Amino acid sequence: MLHLSDDIHNQTAAWQKAGVTLPTYDIEAMRQATKRSPTWVHFGAGNLFRAVHAPIAQKLLDSGATDRGISVVESFDPAIIDQAYTPFDDRYLQVILKADGSMKTSLVASIAGAYPLGEDPKPLRDLRLVFRNPSLQMVTTTITEKGYALVDSQGRPLSWIAPEFEGGPDKAKSAIAAITALLLERYQAGALPLALVSTDNFSRNGERFGQVVRRMAEEWIKRGLAEKGFGDYLRDKNKITFPLTMIDRITPNPDAEVGRRLKALGIADAEPFRTRGGTAMAPYANTEETWYWVVEDDFPAGRPPLEKAGVYMADKDTVNAADQMKVTTCLNPLHTALAVFGMLLGYPTMSKTIADPDLKALVTRLGYVEGLPVVEDPGIFSPKEFLRQVIEIRVPNPGLPDTPARICADTSQKIPVRYGITISKYIRAKDLDTADLEAIPLIIAAWLRLLIGSDGNGTDDAGRPVKLSPDPRLEELQRILVDIPLNGSAKKKTLTTTIKSILADTSIFGTNLNATPLADKIETFLTAMCQGNGAVASTLHKAASAW
Template sequence: GYKADCAGPDWARLVQVFQNPSLQLASFTITEKGYALTDLAGETLPAARQDFAAGPDAPRHTMSIAAALLYRRFQAGGHPIAMVSMDNCAQNGKKLREGVFAAAEAWERAGLVPAAFLAWLSDEKKVTFPWSMIDKITPHPSEQVKKALEDLGLQDMTISRTNTGTLIAPFVNAETTEYLVLEDAFPNGRPPLERAGVYFTDRATVEKAEKMKVGTCLNPLHTALAVYGCLLGYTTIAAEMADPDLRALVEHIAAEGLPVVEDPGLLSPRKFIDEVLHQRFPNPAIPDTPQRIAADTSQKLPVRYGGTLQRYTQRTDLAVSALEYIPLVFAGWCRYLLGVDDALREMPVSPDPMAPALQALLAGVKVGTPETCTDQLRPILSNAAIFGVDLYQAGLGEKTEAAFRAMLAGPGAVRTTLRRYLSERA
């Protein structure tokens, strides 16, 4: 492979590749953070700001690099190309397009590229940014997998950490199950990837497939297992699925989401959930951890649960206030933020940009003394930016508070509360 570094030895070869008329597509698997051009405060990142001023000859940010390579293609005749994001985030093609255009427009304003380059980028007969839904659980490299490979006689299976903190290895531990749903928008043709199981469809169907997975069939269940797994002392998702209480919890959460699921048609939401619950999450060869999944939960909740809550509020035949298990997840998350597990041992809280502010709001709440919980939850549960709706307006705020207070009773209160909800509402 070649490294997309304009100061490195591979850059000239990458430029040649992008100038080749036969190039049909370039794909991206750079994680959601790779598309970000601003920080949490909305300020342009230093690398992006530097790129916008410097022009297409010395890009550093991935979005600027993509724009610079497209500029080389434009200069070499402007042959069509598809820029395909295959990262696990909503509207990924839109994110990629916006990142590329941010760089290109900055260069055009500064007179560093001609307006014709922007016109070419904007022409969907020339350049497309197809949306995709990709699904394959691929945790960090596992010591368990490393040992298994070494026992088979393979050598040099060392797990290393990059200078940015990412764990890498000569192997990838991932599940067998995989889905790739692609918007069929390839102006220069494409390989027959449908023969390998890729689904080609229109953008609306891709978005429904993504919402189905992220908003109902997989990610909400992952988040529930994350917060309760941490509280109950688990270190793998597979082990949690052997816990009857946790298994029942995620089954009930799935059942609450199904009535308002985004059904893409080409994948069955019910079959997708069954595969997640019976094959994927219980797989011991996928050593994914609740601690990893619990990271950035405040950023995940509006995507993983907000859509379901909003769709419930829009339905006249369903009452959002009747939900029981989804608010139990919110109560468990607030209990998790206290940094004390169900055995009353101190527990690390995974990184989250809102954690300091949320924990400050919960200051004074003590596990073992439920009366210390007065109105601390109100500013959290009323925040529609976190839950997609104001939980009090939806009739779920008081429910969430009640479950949270029950989990403060003392050692084992999380488990007891979970069992009570599961038995009373079975």
């Protein structure tokens, strides 16, 4: 059996027989070169990093475009490093799942070092040296949108952030605090330049990244825990930049069936598991074939030649247009729509959801009819073709074991971008009318129907209990919706009163929906969906048939 930690170059024939592409560069030489002169550090050691960033670093190494790899840091769940990296010599298998059922497997070894930021202070000490090195050019992140939260809706520091505000760099535990502390090291080493590149999946991510890093620094400065010049350094665009990005690759949690197929090929390291922190990991990362990464080309310390690995380097307006296209119209809203209905209708995978003719009609209308009219063409690829690939190729891929439950996580945090921006564009546009929106209010109604229940549980369309995905506002929203009956006795007038406060919440929808024609449509759809078992499917079918 083959092991990732083996001397792979002494087993080339065996790996090739297993269908695994091996790196062509000298792994040890790469690690030594990176230790001397690091260029790229990434925060967030989960599966998206393994699907996009590390393979890009590998492609640059394989082509000879660089001799240095990528270093990865994990703060949210340090056990990822201990359990998914260290035992396998910081290597893993990238498994591309194709629509025809085949797999393309590569052994990725581009990770030059892995740093768990937990109780052991040594990794952070080692990172301080990395950030003091003039060779460092960029820091990327995949810490999810929640990782950027510092305060609650009332402006109060979150419970785990407050000690970092008060204690300064020495108390840094979260990703944002750790990054800010390491930037302080770089400032103290001579105010060296650096690009901080968020690759988290939300609009204008670079701007948000810059805001929260500067906010953390300001809290330290006003408490005398950092000098005023540090704040000036973070605002100097010749020194520190926060480029905008758009990143896209569907990356489900590791699938056990993929592990079984790898094991059948003679690969021993093929068991998915949960880390001590609860993260789904494996010695492999399964993902789709299609991917996009668009980056604003603003790097004051230089950068690796990312374009040689397929990355689109562009100006800010182009990146923003590409991001808006993906996040607000051509992918993410479709994903959420399918996931919400998928949980209600009992579909186990995303590919099964879009195989439902009514759900395909829903996302077709959502994308082509309601979304494309407000899309700005980024110019580097066609929004219409991007949308076609999503609906016809990417989501239907039966090889991708993606689930509605994964996509439904944190939906209350996603709706402002995935639907709220389109709604606001319709409100502002002289030639568009919110009264013409049908798919969006149907999806919002379905989301509210899914949340009806208590204690994190709901009821699907067949009357079966369903465990709802984590969401920071789940408890609050369920408390409002809990008394809505699902047995057919729901009356629109009563329901309208019940959900009025939710529809008025601009933090969810970006606007007060009660002041738009959408409120009545949502209330009508939701009332119809609460008329007993099968009501969700019949409401969806009636709407889809009218399109």
